[in-house]
Amino acid sequence: MEIRVLRYFVSVAQTHNMSESARILHVSQPTLSRQIADLETELGGPLFERRSREMVLTPTGRYLFEKTTTILKLVDKTTANVQAQQVNVSGTLDIGAGESIQLKSLMNLLGHFQIDYPDVVVHLHTGNAMAIETQLENGVLDIGVVMGRRDLHLFNALHLPGENQWGLLMPANSPLLQKTAIAPNDLIGLPLLVSEQSLLREFFADWWRNVADEITVVGTYDLIYNAGLLMQERNCYAIGFDGLISGETSSKLAFRPLSPALSEPNNVIWSKNQQLSSAASLFIKRVQATFE
Structure with missing residues (x-):
């Protein structure tokens, strides 16, 4: 597989249209079609499902697209860095x-x-x-x-x-705001958002073990900012690091550290x-x- 052909493939996968990709890539449509067909022959199966108005990736095509985007990023990065070392x-x-x-x-x-x-x-x-x-x-x-x-x-x-201090993010009108720190018992019955990574690691299992059966996790997050937006709409709570909520959201939410303290x-x-x-x-x- 040539890098040039892989770039052709990614373009078609992104535009879902052979004519549009040919225009972007500055090649003729027959040339582009032939290159994609040759790639499919080389790999032993179709990469696209040809529909009347669009081209949709097959399962094999989706796999190749995922791997190819990583490969092309690495190629571009390596090219830039090799060129940099020359000067x-x-x-x-x-x-x-x-x-x-x-x-x-x-x-x-x-x-x-x-x-x-x-x-x-x-x-x-x-x-x-x-x-x-x-x-x-x-x-x-x-x-x-x-x-x-x-x-x-x-x-x-x-x-x-x-270190990062774990704590409870809560709506600014929550009665828990009166507390200086949040204990496991305080979480009983609260709709909680937790980070996906901490949930997979069972990070809080020891901390709330005595009330684990009464903890209600209603969702997970990767980015705490997005979790903060959901908290305002759903009136729920999130366990997260201190200092990450800012801007307009910070005026509507409050933070209290966990007790016993947890940090990473x-x-x-x-x-x-x-x-x-x-x-x-x-x-x-x-x-x-x-x-x-």
Whole structure:
């Protein structure tokens, strides 16, 4: 499979239309059709279901599309970084992280890094720890920041200062606002949103074990901001990190820490198996010099 043909395939998958993709790609429609047909022959089956007005991915096509988008990101990133090494420090720096107010110190360092190396383009990606670890191993990310006490022996890792304080986010008119901290008993009967990652890890199992059967989880979230919007509409509660709700939403919600207290560290990680670009290597050295 040629990279050029994979780009053709992605374009058709995104537009659902051969003519529109041909226009975008500046190739003739017969040429594009032939390239897609040759790709299907090479892979041994149809990638698209041809309908009267659109082209829809088959299950095989959906699988190829998912893998191809990752491949093309990696190709573009590698090209940019190789070209950068020929002249000076430029290219791209891809950093994946969860949400945490404690990342201010790292973002401050990143801001100064960009001032020193203005030709480096930074891409910030938000994701949970499992997704970040996978993307580091695939080479899609250069650096990750993961929260929690995780087994990181497969990665180079550095602990950042400060920890994330878990607490209860609640409507500003909640009677629980009178409390200085939230105990497990306070959650009985409340409609709760929790982070998907913490639920999968059964992170709160020990903390609320005495009332576990009386805890009502009505949903999960990846981004706490979106959970905050739902809280206002549904009048529910969310367990999350302190300091992440801001703007208009912050005036309608309040935070109280959990008791007994729960907190989690932030760790900068990068792959032991992937060769870092010049930009990523330089930034890692700054992180190590600042926080080790």
